[in-house]
Amino acid sequence: MRAVVYDKPFSITVKEVEKPKILHPDDIVVKVTTSCICGSDLHMYEGRTAAEAGIIFGHENMGIVDEVGSGVTLLKKGDRVVMPFNVGCGRCLNCEEGNSAFCTLVNPGSAGGYVAMGPFAGGQAEYLRVPFADFNALLLPPGTDHEEDFVLLADIFPTGWHGVQLSGFRPGESIAVFGAGPVGLLAAYSAVLRGASEVYVVDRVPERLAKAKEMRCTPIDFGASDPVEQILELRGGSVARYLV
Template identity: 45%
Template sequence: MKALVWHKPNDIRCEQVPDPKIEDSRDAIVKVTACAICGSDLHLLDGFMPGMKSGDIMGHEFMGEVMEVGAGARADLKVGDRIVVPFTINCGECIQCLRGNFSVCERSNRNADLASKAFGRTTAGLFGYTHLTGGYPGGQAEYVRVPFADKTQIKIPKGSLTDEQVLFLGDIFPTGWQAAVQCDIQPTDTVAIWGAGPVGQMAIRSAVLLGARQVICIDRVPERLAMAEAGGAIPINFEKESVIERLDELTAGRGPEKCIDSVGMEAHATGTIDALYDRAKQAVMLESDRPHVLREMAYLCQAAGTLSVPGVYGGLIDKFPIGMIMNKGLTIRTGQTHVKRWTDDLLRRIEEGQIDPSFVITHTASLEEGPGLYKTFRDKEDGCIKVVLKP
């Protein structure tokens, strides 16, 4: 089969690889009908996430048709079922899964010992996302093996919705939703969202659906800010205006009650001392992540407010203002997305027409075009906001 394969930073190729096979009774083999390039895939492209190996298959946002089912999964799945596959692999039976904390499933990471050494405790296995999270082949391929397939799937009614409408249930839609839910949004709240990429766009729509008084989005890419404004956000271009002054103006000098970091470890701040400091330390491997957005959110958030962090961080940051956070009484909520906790509700909202997540798609292409579109997406060329690939 064809798949997008990581070889080294900035080297992803479309290649022929062996077809996946059933390895466990709870497995399923899925023929991929649509997959996407995610913003967190760019951290792998750029070489900032540890644990990648040459030959790893990329991709954690995908859906398709069930072609083969292991004996242990047959009560929940059958050949021909149409499913979206969450990027977080969950067994459905461990203590964390029973609590709904699917992204920290205790059983799905087959490299749990390695993850425990890095994080203190294991997290869930993830598709196409480093050997710290299991080293599972990803979904930017013609076929994929889904472990724990009786639980790691979202069944989609045939014919009722297009792939494009439901594909993002596997990652960016529940990620944006969880980011907003973690804010405990009240009708009087201003929610400020850093980053107008795909997750930021979903967080904007989620904050609007959850009843925020006003939503503000900070970015620098005009087409992304235009999409944010179309979704109900007040745009701030940080290259053209002061984020501090504009937020003070919009909040009567109090700051937003809730702040969301949809950027993560590769913040592209321009002209600030801390951004220059981070880039220098990252270049000599004294810091792995660039936390400009975290610092700015902590500074600008209203006292006793909440910082929600769906943006991916991979390791260590420096000059983190813990004293500011403690003295202002800020709450920080983070985490990979507990996808299955949210998807029944979100699928219903799509079916009822409350939201059509396909609005975020700007590019649709073949798998063979994927390597080039990785770079188009990373470099924000050609108005690229979200890429969908059709294997």
């Protein structure tokens, strides 16, 4: 199969590599239909994050189940699934307590597992092996509708949602999001969906601020003046309840 392989900083190659196989009863193999490019890929590409030559890039993936291990109970061949960027077993104490990023089983010698790092190949490839698939693959509606929307569930939408969750935000309150990249915009949209009374989005890129306005948020251009002062003025001196 073809895959995007890391050679060294500023050098990647599309190569023919071996198709992944079922290595454990809890594995599935997915035929990849969509794989995003993340800022973390760029960190590795530009040498800011340690990466070993030969790894396959890609940790925001979705596709169709092609093979199913004998221990998988929730998925079957032909299912459409999306996978998160981090990997957990779903069984250890950390996973059971909701701290799956610190899974003690998936990556021996290091707490937590990450697709395209450690023992796990990435999904900028034609096929991807997913360990502990019942825990790490989210079943989607069949068909091809909303492909570009569902792939956001691999990383940036839940990351934005989780950021709002960590802030302590409650419905009816106001919130300010600093930075209107993809995650920031989806954090703002998450706040809208969760019933925020006002959402302020701070950035200086006109296209990002325009997108925030489309999402019923109030854009704040920090290149014009101090963003906090702008928000205070709009609110008549009352500070936003939460900042993200």
